[in-house]
Amino acid sequence: MRESYLITKKCDEEAVQKILETPIDQVIHTKNRDTDRTNLSRFVLEGICTGLTTTKTQIHQLCSLLFFSSENLNRCDDSIEMLLANSFISVEDEMFSPTQLGRAAIASSLPPEASLAIFEDLNSASRAIALDTELHMLYLVTPINVTVWQECDWHHLFALFSKLPADHRRIAKLVGVSEKFILDQLQGRRNNKMLQVHIRFFSALALFDLINEMSIYQVSHKYRIPRGCLQTLQSQSATYAAMIVAFCLRLGWTYLKALLDGFAMRLLFGIRSELSELVTIEGIDGQSCEIIKVIESISNWKHDYKISVQVFD
Incomplete structure (x- = not known):
């Protein structure tokens, strides 16, 4: 007879015991349906992209190996229809194959639903992207659903928005951020559709400073x-x-990729673009880069000072 041991904290013992004693049907019933649907769609897409499954029968066989297989099999066809409708996969002679968008979603580790939103976001931005400041490009690499703001002080954000320079205000208008929305928030008029856009913009401003x-x-x-x-x-x-x-x-957007390339490292270390190559050296971080930059500036200043003294003499 085999046994399994579950190690848990004393404070969690009662909750864990309750879960273990709950009938399996109730556990299935309380699962997050939206999350399950997203995960299943991604699972099906990965199977098709890797060539593991090419027919509906093979997809059903693969889904039958999952936990709660009866539940997943019922939603498997819905996932296939969703992937077909949004051009993640194509079908010919009952054989499924991934599209360029489907391969891009898997290569970037993005779930299909998020990939659609990002595709629309990048596609619209590529037609009119501002290059006179890095803020617009930084906005594009700021997560769409920012969750780090525990609560927004709209009075303070309005004060910040009022002091933005002209180029930043132009970016705000370009991405859909408006002073009117902030005033509506101050007056208690909610607009959840545009809320995330504004939170994302202010998050991009914070990252811009970093x-x-x-x-x-x-x-x-x-x-x-x-x-x-x-x-x-x-x-x-x-x-x-x-x-x-x-x-x-993966989508072949080489010019947009070239513009956004390098932001990952800069965001990670909080550095300017000219210091990006320094942090590739082992043992060098953002703070070390800044120290090196200061030393270089002092060295240049000393060199200029010596020259000025010689000229004076």
Whole structure:
């Protein structure tokens, strides 16, 4: 007879015991349906992209190997229809094959539903992208669903927005951020559709200050974001930026990929573009880069000073 041991904290013992004693039918019933649907769609897409499954029968056989197989088999056809309808896969003679969009979603580790939103976001931005400031490009590599803002102080955000320079205001207008929306939030009029766009924009502003080497303490104070949340945003954005670059590469958007390439490393270390090559050296981080830059500036200053003295003599 085989036994399994589950190690848990004393405070979690009661909750764990309750889960173990719950009938399996109730566990299935309480699962998150949306999450399951997303995971299953991605699972089906991965099977097709890797060549593991090419027919509906093979997809059903693969899904039957999962936990709660009866539930998954019922939704398997829905996932196939969703992937077909959104051009992640194509079918010919009852044989499924991945499209360029499907391969891009898998290569970038993005779920199909998120890939659609990102595709629309990048596709619209590629027609009118601002290059006079890095803010627009940084906005594109800021996660769409930012969750690090525990609550928004719209009075403070309105004050920040009012002081934005002209180029940043132009980017705000380009991505759909408006002063009217912020005023509506202050007056209690909610618009959830545009809320995430505005939160994403202010997150991009915070990241913009970070990669221009403003300290994390200053950025935290400026935007009133807890330092831990700000570091989480920085880490998530660095990962997301790498995923976006891989997504663009697979789609053949070489020019957009070239523009966004490098932001992942800069976000990770919080550095300017000219210091990107330094952090590739083992043992060098963002702070070390800044020290090297200061030493170089002092060295140049001394050199100029000596020259000026010689000329004076």
